Amino acid sequence: MTTFVPAAMMAADVASQAELDAGLAVKLTGDVIQRARFATGEVSTGTTVHANGNIPAITEGNQVMSLAFTPTSATSILRIRVVTHCGTSVVNTIAMASLHAGGAAIAAAAGYCDTVAGMRQLVIDHEMVAGVTTEITFTVRQGLNLAGTMTFNGTGGIRRFGGVLCSHITIEEIKA
Secondary structure, eight states: OOOOOOHHHHHHHHHHHHHHHHHHTOOOTTOEEEEEEEEEOOOEEEOOBOOSSSOOOTTSSEEEEEEEEOOSOTTOEEEEEEEEEEEESSSSEEEEEEEEETTEEEEEEEEEEOSTTOEEEEEEEEEEEOOOSSOEEEEEEEEESSSSOEEETEETTEESGGGTSOEEEEEEEEOO
């Protein structure tokens, strides 16, 4: 048996589906509006000391990652997650990473390294109100509290795990 559907009824169904689809585009409080991510398995080394009792300066440590992000609303919450992998050439030292927004430090992480050539993972989880709808450049810097060499994504100046050991920065814009 064949059922015929009048064209007017089909048009109404299509309009209803379009309205439904448009409704799904509406973001609710807590929804992710957009996400950006930078990941790298490349190795780099640095000797810049990154430690004292003050808020980390943009000149302390070595820049290892950068990601520009443009919020869609000044009232949105930005959730920034940083994971770095590092090795040190100095025993009994503290490895540090700092997150900067537009040059100003907004968060930091540190971990104790008790062996030479040991690996350490540093994690920063930070949330902030966007405050602007213009581009914000987030940078990650890392260094040691003592003179020595820090290797980003490796140890002893050598990349570990062939580049699949990736450090990364992820930024999510959350509807407030």
